[in-house]
Amino acid sequence: MSKTSIFLTGATGYIGGAVLARLLEHPSADTFEITVLTRSAEKAKKLEAFGVKPVVGTYAQLDRLEALAEQSHVVFSCAESDNKPAIEAILRGLRKRHATIGDLPILVHTSGTGVISQPTKGLSVTETIYSDLNVEQIKSIPSTAIHRTIDLAVVEADEQGYAHTHIVLPSLVYGVATNALVKAGIANPISIQIPDLVRASVSRRQGGMIGEGKSRWPNVHIDDLADLYIKLFDAITRDPEGTGHGWAGFYFGENGEHSWYEISKAISVALVELGVSKSEEPTPFTKEELIKYWGDEDVGLYSGSTSRCRADRARAIGWKPEYTTADMVKSIKPEVEAIWKQTQEQGEIKLKIPQMIAEMQI
Structure with missing residues (x-):
């Protein structure tokens, strides 16, 4: 055969x-x-x-x-x-x-x-x-x-x-x-988008977000x-x-969507629990920070864009995803703890967002 x-x-x-x-x-x-x-x-x-x-x-x-x-x-x-x-x-x-x-x-x-x-810069949500x-x-x-x-x-x-x-x-x-x-x-165990937001937030000792964090993405x-x-x-x-x-x-x-604020808020709460930050409320990244952490303002603003979709065709072939947006939010605290520990052991960790944009694997 x-x-x-x-x-x-x-x-x-x-x-x-x-x-x-x-x-x-x-x-x-x-x-x-x-x-x-x-x-x-x-x-x-x-x-x-x-x-x-x-x-x-x-x-x-x-x-x-x-x-x-x-x-x-x-x-x-x-x-x-x-x-x-x-x-x-x-x-x-x-x-x-x-x-x-x-x-x-x-x-x-x-x-x-x-x-x-869409480049909504964390300020709005497209319909x-x-x-x-x-x-x-x-x-x-x-x-x-x-x-x-x-x-x-x-x-x-x-x-x-x-x-x-x-x-x-x-x-x-x-x-x-x-x-x-x-x-x-053999294989890489971690993603890019959330971990790099965590790394930037750890570096500034405060949860960060693009604009007001209103923009939404599926997950x-x-x-x-x-x-x-x-x-x-x-x-x-x-x-x-x-x-x-x-x-x-x-x-x-996709199996649900989130606002970028939800991610940044979860990062902020985890940083407070670790004693790294004093505020559970994320603050906007400045232009200077976007350049510092992502190498380019426009690259940094990508994590404030809006992308909305429904996986109707995917579900029509029998796909039944189990994990929800709530699971995504729960997954953030362990990532913050791991990256904070890594930072303490190795110093500041370089972000991978420029590589992500170059390879477009999201």
């Missing part, structure tokens, strides 16, 4: 590692032949122990990316989601596979709800709520939006008929990943998000034509 060839990028990352861990636990895992690309020779050896075929390399090696995609029936793109040359290389590989062996390969690409974000079942609404997203250039290239591949493409759009992802790859020291727990990828994969496997793809293949990852 032939095995399903799968190529996954981002195996050592937060989202990609969680997805790979779930694939390895899948009831049909014995029928998968999984290949991953990793920069680390040390992690490559660890991945081999999980029955994964690692290829040591980088996303700058476009010929290698193209070849690995060409060799795979399914590609999970879970890293550097706005790296246009890398995505184009993957798409070239899928085109070649279709042309040479007649296979209709599958691409599950990771984008993010940043694509529908528009996007549904992943509303194709015309999805089509109306401006071409200049973050992530959009790559999303359009992925959809075009589907329209040209050489691949079925699906796009997962995670919202604010939270929670400490505890899967087997994390325990083995999703890392375990629920990984489950969405698997639910989508299973739906595709059962009914590739009947499972939404192309313009009908956008799947939001």
Whole structure:
């Protein structure tokens, strides 16, 4: 019996590692032949122990990316989601596979709800709520939006008929990943957005927020998000034509929404309980602080934008997320405690937000 060839990028990352861990636990895992690309020779050896075929390399090696995609029936793109040359290389590989062996390969690409974000600077909330079942609404997203250039290239591949493409759009992802790859020291266990707000707040010894914290974003727990990828994969496997793809293949990852004030308030309360701060009320970051902590005012303001959506299509394929916004708020205190302890031991910890914006993995 032939095995399903799968190529996954981002195996050592937060989202990609969680997805790979779930694939390895899948009831049909014995029928998968999984290949991953990793920069680390040390992690490559660890991945081999999980029955994964690692290829040591980088996303700058476009010929290698193209070849690995060409060799795979399914590609999970879970890293550097706005790296246009890398995505184009993957798409070239899928085109070649279709042309040479007649296979209709599958691409599950990771984008993010940043694509529908609005620069409200923590001062207001937009009324528009996007549904992943509303194709015309999805089509109306401006071409200049973050992530959009790559999303359009992925959809075009589907329209040209050489691949079925699906796009997962995670919202604010939270929670400490505890899967087997994390325990083995392979995958990253923590997210970016909340931890970096915590780091900035710890540094200033006071919970901080953008503007008045009124803007809102959706959120999703890392375990629920990984489950969405698997639910989508299973739906595709059962009914590739009947499972939404192309313009009908956008799947939001959300299970509720929060205001940025809620996050900053929880950080502030935790800092008071630790004796780091005297006030449970967060205060606005100044322009100087935005530049200090994020390197650029506009980058810092991203955590005061608004992004609102409903994962209707995702739920229609059987996805049933369990963690709620209340769970997200509860998860903040342990993160504050851990980062405060780390700061005490190692000094000020550099924020990862500039890297996040560069790689666009939200």
